[in-house]
Amino acid sequence: MVSESSPLLSRTVPSPFLWRSGAILVATGMIVDAFGTHTLRRRPGITVDNLNAWRTAANYAIINGLGLLLVSMHPRFSTHRFAGYAILGGSAVFSGSIMALVLWKNVKFLGPITPLGGIMMIAGYAALAF
Structure with a gap:
């Protein structure tokens, strides 16, 4: 039985920064996915591979946003010094670089940066496991 002084009950308010970041990532992922579905496909030079890459970037933003929402509510992990920031930064680098590569063909230097975002995520x- 959990007592009222239990650490699990002592922190009922999510980490505001991680909560907001997660919510923004989810909303951004949904917006860019809709943009890809309804607008990007009509842009000249956009291929099926580009649309698939765009959808991958949007999905990762949504998934990591949901992950941050969950992390922000955990009494121990919401104050982790590395995990939430690495997930947020990695998601921004990963998804952002893919979107930039799809939109602007001349930013090829971002190609090698994309996996760094994945590694950060x-x-x-x-880090949450330790």
Whole structure:
């Protein structure tokens, strides 16, 4: 039985920064997915591969936003010094670089940066295990 002084009950308010960041990521992912579905496909030079990459970027933003919402509500992990920020930063780098590569063909230098965002996201989630 959990007592009223339990650490699980002592923190009922989510981390405001992580909560807001998660909500913004989810909303942004939904907006850019809708943009890709309704507008981007009509843009000259956009291929099926571009649309698939765009959808991947949008999905990762949504998934990581939901992850941040959950992390923000956890009494221990919402104050983790690395995890939430790594997930947020990794998601921004990963999704943002993919979207930039789709929109602007001349930013090829971002290609090698995309996996760094993925590594940051993985590191953030892995940090939650320790």
